[in-house]
Amino acid sequence: MKILILGGDGYLGWPTSMYLAKQGHDVTSIDNLSKREWEKEIGVTSLFHNIPFEDRVDLWNKNENTHIDSEIMDITDTISLYSLLRRIQPDAIVHYAEQPSAPFSMADVHGAVTTQTNNVIGTLNLTWAVKDCCPDAHIVKLGTMGEYGTPNIDIEEGYLTVTHNEREHTFLYPKTAGSFYHLSKVHDSNNLDFACRMWDLKITDLNQGVVYGTETRETKLHKDYATNFHYDSVFGTALNRFCVQAIAGKPITPYGKGTQKRAFLNIQDTLACVELAILNPPTEKNKLRVFNQFTETFTVNELASLVKNAAKETGINATIDNIENPRKELEEHYFNPKNSGLINLGLAPRLLSETLVEDMLVGINNHKARIDNDMLSPKVKW
């Protein structure tokens, strides 16, 4: 299939580009490189050194038997995007091209405006471009489980049927997001739902849990295929940051009580889910397809204990120190999200184990000299 990947330089976009190319698809990968700029602005770096996007695509194309086409492009640039879609006529478009950090979006007005402009206007532009240039293309859009927030009822997969005053209606599941980043994805979902209702576009919204992991089958093929890996308080996610804290000999720091429960998945399962979505496009017309893309739920404290125990196996005595929560969020709450959609399509989850965390710790230890302790503690509060 002809697959276009938006945000191909990112933590997930780059491994997805390599993986789908290896699977024999005709891959075009684009990025505007803004994530690298944002990293410089806020003064954080990936734990693994990442050579420039164009260089790693060139390296891949030289070494591997498959080819990735690439381009530097901003999806908020209407003319460039229309021209690209008209030219390549993709069968599927995997859309990772969004600012991915809640703290970035909450730091100040510029962070919030940058996030919602890049994400909402970029996705809106894409939706129109697909309608006008390649209406049969299937958009596979990465959303987040964080769109739902933590309501006191079960989180269904995309839709909620409500009985009220003896009448019934099925709504797109109402969202209660916890940052302007998470809200940008709520806005995307509402815009995409509308595009399906009005224009019969084929769109899958993948409400993804928090992704952990450093390696995929392809990143292991060459040291310069490494994906970016953030452990800082802005772009880093909980498990990744906890592992780096253990290796750095610093306390593992859950925010607040640590009883916040979230949905998680392995980076390799992200690739599997995206591939399943592509290979099984939506069949129902007029309706946004929604999958909750995660494999397990954990409290933040459970993750901290897991890292502490795995560290012990590798000879490190890590401590856990719950610090003041820099975010305004419910710490004790109900959380029961459903995730049968992708399982029914054949997803075989790689569950989180102490052994996997031990492997992550070994990988991180190889880059121990690059760890900057200043980046570990939260600077953005809300």
Next chain:
Amino acid sequence: MKILILGGDGYLGWPTSMYLAKQGHDVTSIDNLSKREWEKEIGVTSLFHNIPFEDRVDLWNKNENTHIDSEIMDITDTISLYSLLRRIQPDAIVHYAEQPSAPFSMADVHGAVTTQTNNVIGTLNLTWAVKDCCPDAHIVKLGTMGEYGTPNIDIEEGYLTVTHNEREHTFLYPKTAGSFYHLSKVHDSNNLDFACRMWDLKITDLNQGVVYGTETRETKLHKDYATNFHYDSVFGTALNRFCVQAIAGKPITPYGKGTQKRAFLNIQDTLACVELAILNPPTEKNKLRVFNQFTETFTVNELASLVKNAAKETGINATIDNIENPRKELEEHYFNPKNSGLINLGLAPRLLSETLVEDMLVGINNHKARIDNDMLSPKVKW
């Protein structure tokens, strides 16, 4: 009170500026004049001639015993907005500064992007500016009843309590909007709800019905106080357009079956509702206050008949001709929205009567020579 009006050059912003000034408030009215630009772009004009914003403010300040401060400013310009709020420290901010047309937002990618950038990013910018510069100011934001769409259950006022699998949760009422314009206001509502939950801001979201009417007490004081009045298929609303069609000797044209039901209110009730919201700020912390701001519901056919009958009283034999619906929308649907909030605060609705429509017809007839028949039929389809 010190009141800042955003979008002070508009159909509602200008009458609100005059009305609140007459009520003795200290009014500052700002606008970026973009609506006048958009009118030129799409080739439509207001039925009544509107002198430039600065000129009508000057005229008002010369003639009346009250003063309106004014400024040309774009609320997406962060630095200007922060500087204004720091300087004037308003008690209340009435926010009309949004692109108001569904067809404009559906015409092409530029219309959609312009609408969501202006509306969503403008409101996001405002929210941060209030938090950072005047956190006690009360934001009175104009939303629309169109955010809700036409669900098959009662439309409550802002919130919906859902029982699901024997558990209960109260959500911001889930929205199913029908255009990228309506969606921009859904996104606003979600962002504003979040700002209340996180920052304890005082915000009222007024989900307004379709406004009709040409005059307020203040517009009658001088011919050059006239507000803009659109009867075209892009910026004109149903009743206003039907009245102009009757005067022009053209058929009154409901879209499709005309059985679509919508919520309506008189322009003078808009002023009354906004004033009630300002005088009674929200008392509950952490929570967006939502009012459904309308007084009556009608089907489009009922409005057409009302205009036809009123026209007959003034000696005009109008015909009704249901034309092909240029919009994808449910024509037969349940519609039962609640509106007790503003009534409980003291709103005394001016209900729509044949007499009122007769008055509108007389007013429109005075400007009959300016009617451009080409502007009456829909050009944008979705």
